[in-house]
Amino acid sequence: MRLFQNIGLGSAYSNVFRRTVTPRSFDEGIRLFLEHRYGAPHILEPVEAQRSDAFCALGDQPRLQSLWAAEQGLTTSDLEQILLAQIEHHRTEVFYNLDPMRYGGAFVQKLPGCVKRTVCWRAAPSGNADLSQYDLVVCNFPSILAEWRNKGCRAEYFHPAVDRVMGEYAFGDRPIDVLFFGSYSRHHRARAKVLEEVAQLASKRKIVYCLDASRWTQLVEAFPGGLIRYLDKYRRPPGIVAVARAPVWGRQAYELIGQAKIVLNGAIDMAGNDRGNMRCFEAMGCGALLLSDEGQYPDGMQDGTTIVTYRTPEEARTRAHTYISDGEARSKIAERGREAVNRLYSKSVQWQRFNELLSSI
Template structure:
């Protein structure tokens, strides 16, 4: 199977990447830097992880990366990003196109794919009003309720989960974990439930080492700048307790390093996810040997309360339970070890690839 995997980048990560590495690289050099930094690696399929010649990987929203390829392959300087991606797919002789960025490259793009492509699959794990994924052979994620909403829209769907990144093994065994409570994620006014939890736990910083790595929304950044004196921006500003424990966002290997220094990783679903759980942070926390402390809901197979994770019901319950947990370090170590073992066994890269092959095998060639 000749597999082409297209991904996308968070703007904050892209800025960090360019500050660290610059922009003067060949396509192969810049792509290899991305792969080594492990941003999104839980979604990388096994041929990409192994650098198998049958696989091709790119970040189709990185204009520096894509134009490097276009220049090296003699494309016009005014070629569109879509045309560059299509040319890469054609040159690779792709048979299966797997897209992690379908909001950017939707059905209109899929209908333009070269004839070598037999099947197209997309990962999308969020409600997507107004989107059109009808041309994809399958739409994948690990949230049953979102899959059902896609099915009702007339799209073909399958359950598919992230997988443990083997590079995490270098971080998971760390015994010295000076950070008591860590949260890594986004902060906007749309995450109301999460914001309440974050504020309550941040207030425990007088007793515990609490650290938040927050990716702020544009309006939050503006509200916390000198221009934030305008009253209309007050609702976007983070509470003082959160600002005191906050640092810059972390991604890829920097995220793994932060998780490896942490006892308990605080997690909370965003308001639009319903009762389904299983966001990336669950797999990342467990894979890096930290204890996952998350909100109650329906979790993926293997993630079990009081066996390899702890759950909370609401703000008050979270505060009580996390203090109780930190008073019993031996139990934290035990549960975290169970979590690490489970995610390696149940969500390994080989199993993920086998599941992907299984999904592809059930698609009729005539579906595209």
């Protein structure tokens, strides 16, 4: 099978990637990206191993894509045209796309004839987006899969995997009591309440939040005393600001998880009752105790056995305090969690599942 995986980095990590990665060639850029481990739970085993029959592209990165085009003697800077040329040059048989909102159904219709199967990952409500041209839409949220089926798509359950390098960070001292990393905005109301509540522990415990703040939030917080009052809705509460750090991704995140007793997680408001975002796999894979909101979790993620859940912001704070104090109980649950995700969600299990899905199309 000749596999092509396209990955979109999104705006926040794209800025980091552009600042920190200055490749001399396309291949070097992909190698450096894979070493950073951004989004690694979604990267399929042949791509991660950089096998000769597997190709990885970052289809939303103009600089890197233009490097490939120049190396092939192409003069175009159009990202869609470059991606199509890469697929044809690779003689791709299976196209797996993690960025279907940029490269949707209309793009699939332009694929060269060598492509036999098309699969995309989409784990969020997507408005009127049409992905019906894909042979298969996958994610690990059953309610989202049901929405895609209602839109006429074939949709099946698929899951992230534990990154092999997480084991490097699963042991050692854990000086951080509670860690959260991810996005924080006025659109994440439920999550924001939880973060505010747990931040109250900061007077006696080490609480670290690595937050991807919006440009408006960064702007309004640069002015003291509410000088721009009509933008105050973007201002974070003082308790959040007091424990906030810059956002982290990939290995940077793993390193902090490896120092954390507890990783706090919370679904965003549009997730419904489904749970199992990438943070769950990262926290458990790096050996921290996952403290997450109550809901329907994937196999192996069970409250009180491999993870701990909360129902309210107040309960999140109470349970965080309890498991910070009870190191023995915390360590037992965290270790059972690490063992469970490594057994159930390894890269080899993920790749086997991907092949099963292809066979079913």
